[in-house]
Amino acid sequence: MKSFLIFTKRNIKLFFHDKGMFLTSLITPMILLVLYATFLGNVYRDNFMNALPNEIDIPSKIFDSLVGGQLVSSILAVSCVTVAFCTNFLMVQDKSNKTIKDILISPKKPYLIAFSYYLGSFVATLLICFAALIISFAYLAIIGWYFTFIDALLLIVDIFLLVLFGTALSSIINLFLNTQGQMSAVGTIVSAGYGFICGAYMPLSSFDSNVKNVFLFLPGTYGTSLVRNHSLNGAVNELTKYNVPESAIITIKDSLDCNLYFFDYHVSIEIMYIVLILSIIVLLAIYVILTCLLKDKIFKSK
Amino acid sequence: MKDVIIIKNLEKSFGEVKAIQDISFNVKAGELFAFLGINGAGKSTTINIICGQLKKDNGHVEVNGMNIEENLDSIKKVLGVVFQSSLLDDGLNVYDNLESRAALYDITGRDFKNRLSELNDLLHIENLLKRKVGKLSGGERRRIDIARALLHKPKILILDEPTTGLDPKTRKLIWSVIDDLIKKQNMTVFLTTHYMEEASNANFVVIIDSGKIVASATPLELKEKYANDYISLYNISEEEVKKVNIPYQKTNNGYRISIENTEIATNLILKYPNLFKDYEISKGNMDDVFLNITGKNLSEM
Incomplete structure (x- = not known):
């Protein structure tokens, strides 16, 4: 175990040694936050105001918090996966610069080496996403803080699980990559596409029902919904204090994907956690099995 | 062992x-x-x-x-x-x-x-x-x-x-x-x-x-089997080297002739004592072995 941790430490140190990679990973969520707040904030705000009855006077701070919660939840849900693709470069780099030969010349089992890459990438991704979470909390504290302690805690748990999920997904895909170019291409595709298919960039509720049903088969969708729920719960609950009808609150929650409907079945928060945890277990099992079965092909330096 | x-x-x-x-x-x-x-x-x-x-x-x-x-x-x-x-x-x-x-x-x-x-x-x-x-x-x-x-x-x-x-x-x-x-x-x-x-x-x-x-x-x-010995001759003219009647190679400061073994070298010295005033005999090296076996010069690869 100690030797495994020392080798994992090597992987983490190499990631943080590459200042460019670290800063790029960290700065991406921040740039997204600024861009979202600048260009989409007003659109989101108008949507919320239109969804509520005109005769009810609601403080602007609550709208700010709803908009901020939506922005922050989108960024955090996407970052947990896209940052993982950034941090999980070492396995590919070790193959492209042939360092993997020096590692596999040892008697350590390839699946342990693979798991060490996973753990190293997980820790690096978690640190960056927690940094993004702290900045997000600071942003929400400035514009309107309605978090309960439990929601804040559950949001941390959501980030933790989504990072486990994102790292497992990127680890499986990176097993088949051999060059930095391939990795950059995959990173670009994931950065561009994942936000849409998990409902972060645009809520699933705004998609065609067929497309929405397809996306509901993807576990990342439930991770996004968990982050949305715990980012927006406080502000949404605050609305009830101003006598906003239950139907309007449900409409808001539906439109934000806080409520997900698998066909006609309303997916509870507990089920969302179960889906996410099971998907992490399945992805990790696939990763370990692939590593054992294909070790001669996937760990060959090019 | x-x-x-x-x-x-x-x-x-x-x-x-x-x-x-x-x-x-x-x-x-x-x-x-x-x-x-x-x-x-x-x-x-x-x-x-x-x-x-x-x-x-x-x-x-x-x-x-x-x-x-x-x-x-x-x-x-x-x-x-x-x-x-x-x-x-x-x-x-x-x-x-x-x-x-x-x-x-x-x-x-x-x-x-x-x-x-x-x-x-x-x-x-x-x-x-x-x-x-x-x-x-x-x-x-x-x-x-x-x-x-x-x-x-x-x-x-x-x-x-x-x-x-x-x-x-x-x-x-x-x-x-x-x-x-x-x-x-x-x-x-x-x-x-x-x-x-x-x-x-x-x-x-x-x-x-x-x-x-x-x-x-x-x-x-390997050297015995695949590499010849050499005699390097110094302070000698090309006309004199030709008298030995063995193929030779011009070097920077003299001439080099290839011989199968040191016994032949001894015979040459005895036969042409006037030519062998400034000379050295060297054994073939591993470069020669490699060149003779593969026809390729390893140091140039």
């Missing part, structure tokens, strides 16, 4: 290319074994098969009495490999590199520190430990590569062109370390090199060309 590496009828192809064609050889414990060949001859393929990084098509490979197909993990514990180019992490310092590689052999904590101290005695690396590997000179890197290969006290050290590109002083240092390992620790060293004078120090030499073994013997036997 016991054979620590046994290769029998080894074959390996990459598609249509037959990289290794039915080669067999043995390496004895505690010897310096030189494996020579030009780039693409099959040296690295053979080494990769011995290390378990490449699967063979046919044949038998045994290391330290263990079959490679059944005991690869155990074999990896007795093998130390210095690769042709350094494969350590440029971004980490020497200590972190060695610590992470030692961990691959479950050498951690106090055991690692003790081993590092032993390696420091052998390779004098203490002043390099805090420096990044990427910032080291070629010679310093090589010392660290050797330290990495020796971390787990292997019985067999595979050196894939360990001194290529190094200055003469560093080459001398590396060789003094290798000599120490062989003499004091009875380590078996499996060497590939482009420097023929290094191969001439080996106990046994195998020359491989296009995937086939073309010669194998001790350096002395």
